[in-house]
Amino acid sequence: MLKADKLKGLPPYIFARLDERVFRLRESGVQDIVDFGKADPDHPTPDAVVKRLQETAADPENHHYPAFKGSLFFREHVAKWYRERYGIEIDPETEVIALLGSKEGLFHISLAYVSAGDVGLVPDPSFPAYNDGIFFAGGEVVRLPLTKENGYLPDLEGLDDETKRRAKLLFLNYPNNPTGVFAPPDFMEKTIAFCKAHQILLCYDHAYSEVYYDSANKPKSLLEYAGGKDVGVEFITFSKTFNMAGWRLGAAIGNQEVINSLLVVQSHINSGIFAPIQFAGVTALTEITRSSFPHEQREEYKRRMSYALQKFKEIGWDVHPPQGTVYLWVPTPANLNGEQFADHLLEEYRVVVAPGTAFGSTGDRYVRLSLTTNYENVVKGIDRICEALQKQGKSPNVPAHESERSDRC
Template sequence: MPRARKLAGLSPYIFAQLEERVYRLREQGVADIVDLGKADPDHPSPDPVVRRLQETAADPENHHYPAFRGSLFLRRRIAEWYKRRFGVNVDPDTEVMVLLGSKEGLFHVSLAYVSPGDVGLIPDPAFPAYNDGIWFAGGRVVRMPLLRKRGFTPDLSAIPEFEASKARVLFLNYPHNPTGALAPDDFMAEVIRWCREREILLCYDNAYSEITFDGHRAKSLLQYPGGREVGVEFTSFSKTYNMAGWRLGAAVGHREAIESLLVVQSHVDSGVFAPIQFAGATALETVWPGDFPERQRLMYQKRRDDALARFAAIGWPVDKPPGTVYLWVPVPDDMTSETFADKLLDEYHVVVAPGTAFGPSGEGHVRLSLTTADENVHKGVDRICTALRRWQPQGAPKSAEPAQKAGIDRIHQTSPAG
């Protein structure tokens, strides 16, 4: 039976592919596989969150359909958290919407704003959901390469005006997946002004706001002058509270964008199970004010530092990220990121994500996730270092920056990156 033509243009989702390959290896009897590919926290969700779910799930009153926008009690808790954490006031009635994880909102916002022929601007490398939402909406993707020399921020001046004039959405994500970079205040002021002048919706993925290191503190888009007027922010419970499988997030900001997203969501799903929303409220009320977030940060910082020390011991250059749960690691000069990832899995039984899973500018790197036990991080990085010494015995790669055209490498995709 023929499928929709747009599905034929979709590349396989890289993390589903990796999961399938790991499954096949284990079926063949390979047991000692270290998975540094996916970002699934290894520690359990906090006890108060689990207890709240159990208590509220036992109440039949919570077994009905939830509100499409999300229950008011959780939207109020989210608004209160934004006031405590970022010092901004948001209206829980009109500027907050509960999501089945932030990925859902990041995908569906393009369905609300992008029509066939419109342009969506996305960073490269970036989380694949930005690209995929634009693709399903019938839009055309224009990628903005993120270069180390610019601190992994896009060069807006390099975007041709004929493309910018067709743009309806622009996606940003800081702390940035996969590089871990943070955005400086002057860049954020520039992008807000740029989007306001062109009436482009700024979609800000702030999933890692609570995972920063060395005294860095991530900001909300809404803290910047004009941010609320041009953008909507997406926040997540997955990494902050080890709630990846619960599927809980929120969109906060521009009220018209919230209403437009609600139109799409109400046609696609029926909202978040009420007990999960109660659990999310407990995370914000009880867990966040305690020491749990700081313990999380210190755990990931220790894993980061231990891994960086192992790479430094063999002279392999890896940037020290100020945030997220990832390392962005250069590959040997004579290998592509996919070749390197494949050989690591086949010969050393270590799973990493090839940089091209996040866009063409990811070539030359692989992403390592630190969301596995300390001993697995140590074991996996040690195996990678052994492979690097074997595959590039002369030492560090000549350049950790992939070759780029001058200015912006505009890629009008007919299919997503995967």
């Protein structure tokens, strides 16, 4: 059978490929593997959320096809959470849509707004779904390098006039995957003005809004900024916030016209989200957010991050300390690129990491570590990585403008 041309130009999804390699190793009898590859939370979903699913799944009234947009009950509580968390008023009728995880919305938004000849602006490095959605929609992807030198912020004004004219979408994600940085308010204000001036839809991936390490510096929503709702839509997920990765629940919030366009696409592709999952999501938004769970989870991630950063500091390895997310963006030894170092760690040290090129060419000299495994595994895996780095005996493999720093962290 001949594949469609678009599939011929699409590389295998990196995380599916990593899963397959780990599976093959375990099938061969190798068990002592530390997996820093995929951001799959290691702690279980809170009991109250699971109980709500069980109770509502037992009710035959919830076994029918759900609403394409998500139940009004769910959307009302998303809007209420936004009011409590950010002080933003959201219309649940017109400005919220439920998603089968935020990845679905981040992919589908391009199907709604990108045509052949259009441009989608994508940070590099970034979550692969941004790029893939534009690709499947027939558009052209223009990558925007994120480096230490530019504070991991894209240079929008540096784009040529033709690209600005053709651009239909701009994807942003802060706290950022994979670098862990926040976007300063002045950057967000300038970006909103840029999108308004060039009629570009701003797609804001806010997956890590509740994974931060300084309670005095919480991540801000796009919709908190003046004009944010006029030019954009924000995507949230229950996966990282509530350890509900396998449940596939998220939402898009923002511009009414954009929400309606997503609804058109979704109604042609899926048949909605099982109602009990939405009920369980409401329990997460109401009960779990008011419990000690979010704070305790952040503290545990902070403990893991602190250990890793201290070990890298001890061997003199320059790793940027994240402000949020569950990731570390680690430069490779000078004699190995990201894919080579990832292969070396897996084959010789039984540690799984994602090569930086999974997130774009700017990541060629990096690997990403996801610290979503228990503390004991983090200690074991980080110690192995540091041993590998020391044996390589090479300085971090980063461009000169990124390594000219006296501080080590």
